[in-house]
Amino acid sequence: MSRIAITGTASYLGGRVLRRLVEARGADRVLALDIAAPPTTLHGVRHRMVDLTLPGADQRLVDVFQEEHVDTVFHAAFFTTPRRDAAYSHELESIGTLHLAAAAAAAGVRHLVLRSFTAVYGARGQNPNFLTEDRRPDGRSSLAWVRDKVEAEEHAFSFSRRYPGLGVTVLRFATLLGAGVHTFYTRIFSKRVVPVVLGYDPLVQFLHPDDALRAVDAALAKGPCGIVNVAPRGAISLLTALHLSDKLTLPVPHVLAYPVADLWWGSGVGEAPGGFIDYALYLFVADGEKARRELGFEARHTSRDALMAFLEYRYPDTARRAKEQREREREEADSREAQA
Amino acid sequence: MSESKVVPISTRVRRRRTPAPEEEALRQRLAELERELAASRNAEEHEGLVVTLARVLHAGARGVSWASLARLQRAVYFAWHSEETDEFGADRRFAETLEPFLDFLYAVWWRVEAAGAENVPSSGPGLIVANHSGVLPYDGLMVQLAIRHEHPAKRVCRMLALDMFALLPVLAPLLSKSGSVRANPENAERLLRQGELLGVFPEGVKGVGKYFRERYRLARFGRGGFVRIALRTGAPIIPCAVVGAEEIHPVVAKADWVGRPIGLPYFPLTPTFPWLGPLGFVPLPTKWSIDFGDPIDLGGHVPEDADDPILVNRISEEVRSTIQRMVDGRLARRRSVWFG
Numbered sequence: 256m257s258r259i260a261i262t263g264t265a266s267y268l269g270g271r272v273l274r275r276l277v278e279a280r281g282a283d284r285v286l287a288l289d290i291a292a293p294p295t296t297l298h299g300v301r302h303r304m305v306d307l308t309l310p311g312a313d314q315r316l317v318d319v320f321q322e323e324h325v326d327t328v329f330h331a332a333f334f335t336t337p338r339r340d341a342a343y344s345h346e347l348e349s350i351g352t353l354h355l356a357a358a359a360a361a362a363g364v365r366h367l368v369l370r371s372f373t374a375v376y377g378a379r380g381q382n383p384n385f386l387t388e389d390r391r392p393d394g395r396s397s398l399a400w401v402r403d404k405v406e407a408e409e410h411a412f413s414f415s416r417r418y419p420g421l422g423v424t425v426l427r428f429a430t431l432l433g434a435g436v437h438t439f440y441t442r443i444f445s446k447r448v449v450p451v452v453l454g455y456d457p458l459v460q461f462l463h464p465d466d467a468l469r470a471v472d473a474a475l476a477k478g479p480c481g482i483v484n485v486a487p488r489g490a491i492s493l494l495t496a497l498h499l500s501d502k503l504t505l506p507v508p509h510v511l512a513y514p515v516a517d518l519w520w521g522s523g524v525g526e527a528p529g530g531f532i533d534y535a536l537y538l539f540v541a542d543g544e545k546a547r548r549e550l551g552f553e554a555r556h557t558s559r560d561a562l563m564a565f566l567e568y569r570y571p572d573t574a575r576r577a578k579e580q581r582e583r584e585r586e587e588a589d590s591r592e593a594q595a
Numbered sequence: 596m597s598e599s600k601v602v603p604i605s606t607r608v609r610r611r612r613t614p615a616p617e618e619e620a621l622r623q624r625l626a627e628l629e630r631e632l633a634a635s636r637n638a639e640e641h642e643g644l645v646v647t648l649a650r651v652l653h654a655g656a657r658g659v660s661w662a663s664l665a666r667l668q669r670a671v672y673f674a675w676h677s678e679e680t681d682e683f684g685a686d687r688r689f690a691e692t693l694e695p696f697l698d699f700l701y702a703v704w705w706r707v708e709a710a711g712a713e714n715v716p717s718s719g720p721g722l723i724v725a726n727h728s729g730v731l732p733y734d735g736l737m738v739q740l741a742i743r744h745e746h747p748a749k750r751v752c753r754m755l756a757l758d759m760f761a762l763l764p765v766l767a768p769l770l771s772k773s774g775s776v777r778a779n780p781e782n783a784e785r786l787l788r789q790g791e792l793l794g795v796f797p798e799g800v801k802g803v804g805k806y807f808r809e810r811y812r813l814a815r816f817g818r819g820g821f822v823r824i825a826l827r828t829g830a831p832i833i834p835c836a837v838v839g840a841e842e843i844h845p846v847v848a849k850a851d852w853v854g855r856p857i858g859l860p861y862f863p864l865t866p867t868f869p870w871l872g873p874l875g876f877v878p879l880p881t882k883w884s885i886d887f888g889d890p891i892d893l894g895g896h897v898p899e900d901a902d903d904p905i906l907v908n909r910i911s912e913e914v915r916s917t918i919q920r921m922v923d924g925r926l927a928r929r930r931s932v933w934f935g
Binding site: 380381382383384385387447448452453454455456457458489490491492494495498499501502503504508509510537538559580581584 | 661662664665666668669672673676677678679680682683684686758761762763764765766767768771772776777779780781782785856857
């Protein structure tokens with residue numbers, strides 16, 4: 256009997272996928288790999304402690320994969336929030352994936368599913384409004400956070416090229432937002448005052464966790480199919496999202512924003528380094544067409560739904576106000592149409 | 596049980612009859628405090644205006660919270676933005692807010708005269724190709740309005756905005772919310788396949804930032820990208836000549852080194868800008884005419900012709916000379932820059 260191994264089960268997405276698979280396929284079909292134990296509420300799940308940052312991690316993984324008859328791996332051990340300890344992130348994400356892909360190839364794993372981010376495309380002024388999978392990721396980003404993810408993807412694909420038995424799927428998820436999600440995005444959305452870049456208001460995408468789980472289901476069912484964007488329905492403008500969340504926005508000129516953010520980050524106060532300001536200036540909206548075509552996956556929730564799910568969980572009053580405003584706007588639109 | 600009921604009642608009665616001496620002292624102190632309070636109230640009534648004002652201000656400042664400021668900001672934002680945009684970021688309420696101002700420019704300031712709007716197809720895709728000028732992208736907005744006002748089907752035309760405008764603060768969200776999209780082949784192809792009407796200025800930066808002495812001499816048409824898209828999507832090309840826009844901001848010199856640090860591709864010097872400060876942004880009230888020529892149907896070609904650079908360049912050059920002819924014809928008939 257073959258098992259699905261999930262790495263990074265202590266992360267939000269890894270943990271949710273683990274729970275989902277236990278419920279759908281039974282505890283004896285999954286294997287949790289992490290340095291931390293999975294939640295005690297999941298009974299009967301096999302857990303093997305593997306530290307991807309250790310030099311011998313690949314050999315240990317080969318042993319684990321063979322002993323546990325692993326044929327599919329969902330690799331979710333990635334940081335959604337940038338860390339000040341860039342060396343550790345690099346070891347875990349880039350080198351850790353290298354170890355994992357090498358072990359998967361050696362142990363005869365059929366399918367490696369990588370959790371990635373639409374942010375790897377980079378937010379650039381030249382981006383088209385919808386980024387498709389054939390767009391090259393931003394491997395020269397100023398952000399170590401992005402570079403590590405791009406390297407991880409490259410490692411996985413290089414092993415899949417050398418070992419045809421190993422198929423790779425890279426799921427590039429849009430920014431997760433919803434109940435229970437804790438990332439630097441949710442930390443920014445939990446502040447009273449949020450600095451924004453003066454005169455910019457790009458569209459952003461927020462993915463509802465339920466959609467993310469359905470996409471993982473679809474990818475595991477379908478088998479290897481390369482890079483796939485997992486995007487929500489529609490996008491929302493950044494300022495609309497902030498004002499719906501009742502944030503006081505503080506506009507900062509963009510020439511000032513980068514050094515100030517870097518200083519803020521460097522002094523241990525900021526949530527993210529200055530490079531992330533690009534994502535508040537320019538578009539990185541992903542096109543979900545390939546997922547629809549090849550995985551049969553279509554998001555059920557819009558970006559606004561994901562934001563509302565987060566607000567209902569974090570700020571119920573604000574969520575109620577936003578809902579009322581939405582109803583008012585719908586009524587206005589209806590009456591306008593009735594007139595016309 | 597019965598004993599315990601009897602004992603406390605008897606003790607309580609006994610205590611009330613003989614009040615303790617410390618209780619008497621407390622009562623006296625309370626009376627003293629009440630007298631003091633009354634005296635201070637009396638003093639408050641007679642205190643000066645300054646102290647009263649200070650008290651009011653202090654109370655007011657305590658009343659202002661982050662939350663109330665945020666709600667104020669939110670109300671201001673949603674007064675001219677709606678919370679739903681289309682997938683390219685066009686905001687209906689924003690466009691409605693901008694409309695009176697743009698209509699004023701169209702009808703009063705520049706007294707635009709549009710001819711040949713019926714040459715624009717009333718349904719299905721179409722690519723309007725026009726000459727670009729005027730430093731700021733007013734010509735695009737006016738072409739958009741000309742079609743909305745003069746076209747029998749009142750079609751909506753989306754403009755492809757130059758990267759440089761789509762990246763400038765303030766202007767970038769303004770353009771995308773009013774329906775423009777960033778000019779790149781992916782966006783154009785996607786919109787044309789959806790059957791939308793697009794406006795494009797193939798001269799690009801060379802056109803919009805040209806010197807006053809070069810007015811009405813069309814610059815090179817990029818590398819024929821618009822022709823390739825028309826060939827691939829089968830959309831007809833409608834040549835369009837805008838006369839009047841080239842004099843609104845006469846560029847007599849350029850000081851590019853000023854704009855470079857803030858990301859501007861050029862820095863124009865006009866008779867009014869930057870010498871007159873904000874007045875320098877007021878465009879001159881010339882008389883405009885917008886002519887739409889006969890559509891150029893590329894139906895005789897196949898989509899694969901888009902890969903033939905010689906053919907693409909030839910068609911591009913044909914379109915350019917057609918527009919140049921239309922511009923020259925209109926200029927020959929024009930007697931005055933201000934009155935047409």
